[in-house]
Amino acid sequence: xxxxxxxxxxxxxxxxxxxxxxxxxxxxxxxxxxxxxxxxxxxxxxxxxxxxxxxxxxxxxxxxxxxxxxxxxxxxxxxxxxxxxxxxxxxxxxxxxxxxxxxxxxxxxxxxxxxxxxxxxxxxxxxxxxxxxxxxxxxxxxxxxxxxxxxxxxxxxxxxxxxxxxxxxxxxxxxxxxxxxxxxxxxxxxxxxxxxxxxxxxxxxxxxxxxxxxxxxxxxxxxxxxxxxxxxxxxxxxxxxxxxxxxxxxxxxxxxxxxxxxxxxxxxxxxxxxxxxxxxxxxxxxxxxxxxxxxxxxxxxxxxxx
Amino acid sequence: xxxxxxxxxxxxxxxxxxxxxxxxxxxxxxxxxxxxxxxxxxxxxxxxxxxxxxxxxxxxxxxxxxxxxxxxxxxxxxxxxxxxxxxxxxxxxxxxxxxxxxxxxxxxxxxxxxxxxxxxxxxxxxxxxxxxxxxxxxxxxxxxxxxxxxxxxxxxxxxxxxxxxxxxxxxxxxxxxxxxxxxxxxxxxxxxxxxxxxxxxxxxxxxxxxxxxxxxxxxxxxxxxxxxxxxxxxxxxxxxxxxxxxxxxxxxxxxxxxx
Numbered sequence: 001x002x003x004x005x006x007x008x009x010x011x012x013x014x015x016x017x018x019x020x021x022x023x024x025x026x027x028x029x030x031x032x033x034x035x036x037x038x039x040x041x042x043x044x045x046x047x048x049x050x051x052x053x054x055x056x057x058x059x060x061x062x063x064x065x066x067x068x069x070x071x072x073x074x075x076x077x078x079x080x081x082x083x084x085x086x087x088x089x090x091x092x093x094x095x096x097x098x099x100x101x102x103x104x105x106x107x108x109x110x111x112x113x114x115x116x117x118x119x120x121x122x123x124x125x126x127x128x129x130x131x132x133x134x135x136x137x138x139x140x141x142x143x144x145x146x147x148x149x150x151x152x153x154x155x156x157x158x159x160x161x162x163x164x165x166x167x168x169x170x171x172x173x174x175x176x177x178x179x180x181x182x183x184x185x186x187x188x189x190x191x192x193x194x195x196x197x198x199x200x201x202x203x204x205x206x207x208x209x210x211x212x213x214x215x216x217x218x219x220x221x222x223x224x225x226x227x228x229x230x231x232x233x234x235x236x237x238x239x240x241x242x243x244x245x246x247x248x249x250x251x252x253x254x255x256x257x258x259x260x261x262x263x264x265x266x267x268x269x270x271x272x273x274x275x276x277x278x279x280x281x282x283x284x285x286x287x288x289x290x291x292x293x294x295x296x297x298x299x300x301x302x303x304x305x306x
Numbered sequence: 307x308x309x310x311x312x313x314x315x316x317x318x319x320x321x322x323x324x325x326x327x328x329x330x331x332x333x334x335x336x337x338x339x340x341x342x343x344x345x346x347x348x349x350x351x352x353x354x355x356x357x358x359x360x361x362x363x364x365x366x367x368x369x370x371x372x373x374x375x376x377x378x379x380x381x382x383x384x385x386x387x388x389x390x391x392x393x394x395x396x397x398x399x400x401x402x403x404x405x406x407x408x409x410x411x412x413x414x415x416x417x418x419x420x421x422x423x424x425x426x427x428x429x430x431x432x433x434x435x436x437x438x439x440x441x442x443x444x445x446x447x448x449x450x451x452x453x454x455x456x457x458x459x460x461x462x463x464x465x466x467x468x469x470x471x472x473x474x475x476x477x478x479x480x481x482x483x484x485x486x487x488x489x490x491x492x493x494x495x496x497x498x499x500x501x502x503x504x505x506x507x508x509x510x511x512x513x514x515x516x517x518x519x520x521x522x523x524x525x526x527x528x529x530x531x532x533x534x535x536x537x538x539x540x541x542x543x544x545x546x547x548x549x550x551x552x553x554x555x556x557x558x559x560x561x562x563x564x565x
Binding site (some may be wrong): 077 | 319399
């Protein structure tokens, strides 16, 4: 069953800007799906059309088989949205915001209240339940938007950069929470600028650029396309002479720091054997960049070149 | 599993409750000022000046103007409530909470209009209570009085909704009340009978919808009206139907709320 199916979706804004150029996209039920792209690529327009905040120019969107154009009321019951910008009434209390949102989905207050309490506790907002939302910190506002999106138990949750501006500790706790609700059966579509987030969480991925889908595959096969990896090595002592190795590109980027590029088919052992032979001690080693980031940049650069 | 009708009812009552909670939360801005302003109208126009004017259409001046002053408070507040609430929802983007939810557009309109009408009627009740310090309000036709005040509140709440849909700044929700609503209100026969006007201005006044509301409402209290109340009733129903159709058209088109 497809949680979301998009066919030939096109959006041309009033000023003539073509934000989407006939994109096609399928997201399977239960998936944790990443929709990535640079700023202005068309991610938010796509999400806007799915959630009825933007009117499409052409094409079709179905949510769990229900056509959004012909039966919007039923299709919308399946959807939950965590938008990019804070969009709640700053004067309303945290718990009221949740119960009001549940009411819009036809859930009476006596049913919504225990669910709101549970979500507030799960997301660490219980102590702030009677606080006007404008008085919350940025991280709390993000969590409130997640709670609000989940109050009616949507089958498809769309998160538009949910961790923007959130510190790493909170980001990781949000990842854990999202993994839990995905494991419980909620399909999730995530857009993010933190590619590490997409790589860690998502099983399938689409990359959109200039209104076109330039890649749509599963995360593993995308990452397998990387033919080389770059590592940063920290050395115990500065190098006394220039280091050269066959088949391995080495660049000294600091007195005790090396950047090493290794092809995927080459063994990394050779590097360490050679370094050991020359009396060089490596104290730590890490990936230079997130692997997905490298692929993302190469895919987006390709469309720019076109 | 709730039926669609039950879900719709919950959604409507949620929106209405939120609107009522909003204007009660900010009562010093919404409920207190009309009470003070209308008290001043009763003191100045009713007592101080009114006692020198004498009678109008066979009634003491303060008795004559009291229904119009109540109606003025009702329509101003019904209009202002929807205009400011819906525009604030657009401005703060929390209108998106409604747009993504499975609520038909007619229910969004009904919720906001009912909220505006609720404020208009509550303010009307407050002003009515204030007026009892200055005059006795005889009610000749209770049903006419109640139906007219409710219909007027609905009509101006619809007007406020349309204003808020088009508004792009807070200034734009003040323009219509300042330059159109206030002049129409003052020229709508609150303080005088149109029989006092020259023929041309009597005819011109008939294009002012507020004239019909004030006169029909006054008829409910005093049993006198410058125009046939049945005709006034029809005009108001026609205006409500027209404004509802236009507001729904704008909502369905997404004017001012969807990109």
